[in-house]
Amino acid sequence: MKKVISLGLVAAMAGSLVACGGNSAETTTAAAGETKAAEAGETAAEAEKTEGAGDGAALEGSFKVGVIGPLTGDAAAYGLAVQHGAEIAAEEINAAGGINGASIEIQAQDDEADPEKSVNAYNTLKDWGMQMLVGTTTSGACIAVAAETVNDNMFQITPSGSAVECVSNPNAFRVCFSDPDQGTASAQYIGENKMATKVAIIYDSSSVYSDGIRETFVSEAPSQGIEIVASEAFTADNKTDFSVQLDKAKEAGAELVFLPIYYQEASIILKQAADKEFQPIFFGVDGMDGILSVENFDTSLAEGVMLLTPFAADAEDAKGFTTKYVDAYGETPNQFAADAYDAVYAVAEAAKVAGITPDMSSSDICDALVPAMTQITIDGLTGTGTTWNEAGEPNKDPKAVKIVGGKYEMQ
Amino acid sequence: MSFLSYFINGISLGSIYAIIALGYTMVYGIAKMLNFAHGDIIMVGAFATFTVVSTNGGNPIVGILAAVLVCTVLGVTIERVAYRPLRGASPLAVLITAIGVSYLLQNVALLIFGSNSKQFTSVVNIPALKLADGQLSISGVTMVTIASCIVIMIVLTTFINKTKMGQAMLAVSEDKGAATLMGIDVNRTIAVTFAIGSALAAIAGVLLCSAYPSLTPYTGSMPGIKAFVAAVFGGIGSIPGAMIGGIILGVIENLSKAYISSQLSDAIVFSVLIIVLLVRPTGILGKTIHEKV
Numbered sequence: 001m002k003k004v005i006s007l008g009l010v011a012a013m014a015g016s017l018v019a020c021g022g023n024s025a026e027t028t029t030a031a032a033g034e035t036k037a038a039e040a041g042e043t044a045a046e047a048e049k050t051e052g053a054g055d056g057a058a059l060e061g062s063f064k065v066g067v068i069g070p071l072t073g074d075a076a077a078y079g080l081a082v083q084h085g086a087e088i089a090a091e092e093i094n095a096a097g098g099i100n101g102a103s104i105e106i107q108a109q110d111d112e113a114d115p116e117k118s119v120n121a122y123n124t125l126k127d128w129g130m131q132m133l134v135g136t137t138t139s140g141a142c143i144a145v146a147a148e149t150v151n152d153n154m155f156q157i158t159p160s161g162s163a164v165e166c167v168s169n170p171n172a173f174r175v176c177f178s179d180p181d182q183g184t185a186s187a188q189y190i191g192e193n194k195m196a197t198k199v200a201i202i203y204d205s206s207s208v209y210s211d212g213i214r215e216t217f218v219s220e221a222p223s224q225g226i227e228i229v230a231s232e233a234f235t236a237d238n239k240t241d242f243s244v245q246l247d248k249a250k251e252a253g254a255e256l257v258f259l260p261i262y263y264q265e266a267s268i269i270l271k272q273a274a275d276k277e278f279q280p281i282f283f284g285v286d287g288m289d290g291i292l293s294v295e296n297f298d299t300s301l302a303e304g305v306m307l308l309t310p311f312a313a314d315a316e317d318a319k320g321f322t323t324k325y326v327d328a329y330g331e332t333p334n335q336f337a338a339d340a341y342d343a344v345y346a347v348a349e350a351a352k353v354a355g356i357t358p359d360m361s362s363s364d365i366c367d368a369l370v371p372a373m374t375q376i377t378i379d380g381l382t383g384t385g386t387t388w389n390e391a392g393e394p395n396k397d398p399k400a401v402k403i404v405g406g407k408y409e410m411q
Numbered sequence: 412m413s414f415l416s417y418f419i420n421g422i423s424l425g426s427i428y429a430i431i432a433l434g435y436t437m438v439y440g441i442a443k444m445l446n447f448a449h450g451d452i453i454m455v456g457a458f459a460t461f462t463v464v465s466t467n468g469g470n471p472i473v474g475i476l477a478a479v480l481v482c483t484v485l486g487v488t489i490e491r492v493a494y495r496p497l498r499g500a501s502p503l504a505v506l507i508t509a510i511g512v513s514y515l516l517q518n519v520a521l522l523i524f525g526s527n528s529k530q531f532t533s534v535v536n537i538p539a540l541k542l543a544d545g546q547l548s549i550s551g552v553t554m555v556t557i558a559s560c561i562v563i564m565i566v567l568t569t570f571i572n573k574t575k576m577g578q579a580m581l582a583v584s585e586d587k588g589a590a591t592l593m594g595i596d597v598n599r600t601i602a603v604t605f606a607i608g609s610a611l612a613a614i615a616g617v618l619l620c621s622a623y624p625s626l627t628p629y630t631g632s633m634p635g636i637k638a639f640v641a642a643v644f645g646g647i648g649s650i651p652g653a654m655i656g657g658i659i660l661g662v663i664e665n666l667s668k669a670y671i672s673s674q675l676s677d678a679i680v681f682s683v684l685i686i687v688l689l690v691r692p693t694g695i696l697g698k699t700i701h702e703k704v
Contacts, residue, residue, distance in 0.1 A: 076527050234674075237633060238676065240623035247417060267625070295527060296466075297530040
């Protein structure tokens with residue numbers, strides 16, 4: 001009998017523990033949400049103040065723009081950059097009179113680059129009353145969220161979701177290049193500048209992003225006179241040891257190693273290549289952006305690394321943005337920040353053309369914005385005279401940068 | 412020449428697995444429990460060194476000593492708090508507790524250090540060794556890892572065979588009840604086992620992150636699983652078995668990456684394990700235990 005009672009007690013305790021866990025988690029998220037909302041509110045308030053000092057006209061109502069990205073986790077550098085870039089753009093737009101007399105309010109939610117968490121983040125933002133989505137930041141998560149936005153008819157513009165499927169729905173647009181474009185553009189850049197004829201690829205076979213770029217790179221390579229001497233894969237479970245992949249690339253006599261992967265793994269590859277005294281040219285794509293911000297990373301290892309990115313913080317036309325960003329967040333902005341900045345400006349421009357107002361529902365806003373997107377032209381940080389086609393793809397020129405002395409140098 | 416290079420890298424990777432596997436196998440041999448939190452102790456060790464060396468610019472030796480100290484205390488504490496009260500409980504309860512401790516360690520590390528991965532500063536500053544006109548280059552970390560593994564193996568074998576404590580360990584692993592009757596303090600012996608196992612985990616953590624310099628709160632879990640496989644492979648409970656199992660596993664992993672497929676290496680490693688266990692259920696050096704009725 002005693003045993004039964006004690007078992008019952010244990011069960012009750014376990015139950016209460018679980019309940020506690022659940023509750024506390026909820027409170028934390030809610031609290032975090034509030035803080036963010038409060039921050040966003042403050043930003044808006046500050047912006048209004050500045051604006052008020054300017055011409056005295058107060059903004060009426062606000063458009064609620066959601067941002068989703070990995071604010072923590074392996075890819076946090078991307079998500080945070082997107083959040084910060086979007087906030088700066090919103091501040092500027094609000095200070096300059098807002099959209100059709102209404103301000104922009106930004107709220108960012110964390111998805112840790114995980115598709116499931118991303119959909120949760122999207123739902124949280126919908127509960128908040130989001131009318132337009134700037135997101136998500138990473139491809140895998142973006143595909144998952146795109147399936148939701150099309151059902152809800154929510155306008156979506158992803159700053160950096162580069163997989164083809166990210167914008168396959170009519171309500172979705174993107175600022176960055178798509179994966180196939182990046183693969184093709186990389187091969188063309190290497191071929192046209194005669195950088196190398198023997199190229200090795202190290203890619204993540206468990207990632208849509210990485211494998212997608214590799215595919216188009218491989219198919220474009222022969223027409224650029226590039227011979228792929230080694231194509232080595234790794235998977236998400238096995239991403240700390242690249243010695244074999246590097247040995248094979250070295251063995252095959254690769255002059256250039258193409259890395260269509262994220263900067264975390266790239267930082268390890270650079271370190272291990274240095275240990276092996278293997279010094280080819282390393283060529284990355286936009287996922288490589290962020291490599292200089294890895295904690296405790298020896299930036300001299302990245303000397304000479306090239307990457308295809310449309311943005312360099314030191315460039316003349318980016319100076320104003322860079323100064324603001326550094327003042328506000330103490331970091332040099334990367335391409336993702338610039339993509340998000342352009343995304344918010346594109347939304348604002350399309351909103352002006354479409355003449356939407358904050359009291360409209362998200363579905364009506366989407367119906368108005370989609371045709372407007374193909375009419376606008378943005379002179380942004382990631383390209384001048386950028387236009388969008390109906391498929392949601394941007395039209396601009398790719399640029400390459402080289403890392404010299406721990407900084408990006410435009411090529 | 413390239414074969415030799417893959418082979419040496421495999422031995423180096425295997426040496427790390429072997430050092431981790433020693434902790435698994437000793438604890439299993441003596442306490443008859445699978446300490447699944449072992450992999451996460453590696454991570455704690457690596458973070459201890461990271462904090463001392465990379466964040467505060469301390470001496471690498473101090474960093475390693477700090478890691479060993481932190482892990483030893485942690486290992487003994489975990490044993491005292493989480494495992495000792497369950498000594499008489501069913502093996503399943505202890506196993507679940509160990510998994511719980513593993514998640515606890517990961518999440519505490521996540522809370523303190525965040526989930527961003529950190530670039531670990533290697534504690535080894537020996538230049539690479541070049542052989543055969545520079546065709547074969549062996550990095551300093553590789554040499555240190557293999558050497559540490561051999562030294563640890565020798566010291567551990569001597570410790571177990573020549574000291575009183577070591578003999579007590581052997582006695583406890585044979586028969587706990589009889590050992591108690593002979594005046595051996597079983598609890599103390601098990602605590603010492605955990606201390607040694609955790610200290611080894613600290614060293615493995617530092618070596619692992621020196622060779623593969625990315626550190627996150629989940630760094631220890633995959634090598635932990637592989638080392639567990641290595642321990643089973645060599646015959647769990649057997650110290651030379653853990654060593655051999657670890658090294659074979661590392662070599663198979665690297666060679667299959669090099670010659671079969673870089674994507675399938677994990678699948679190949681685990682299939683080899685299944686085949687070995689089908690042929691020799693107790694592992695390569697495992698003892699066949701005859702059940703007495």
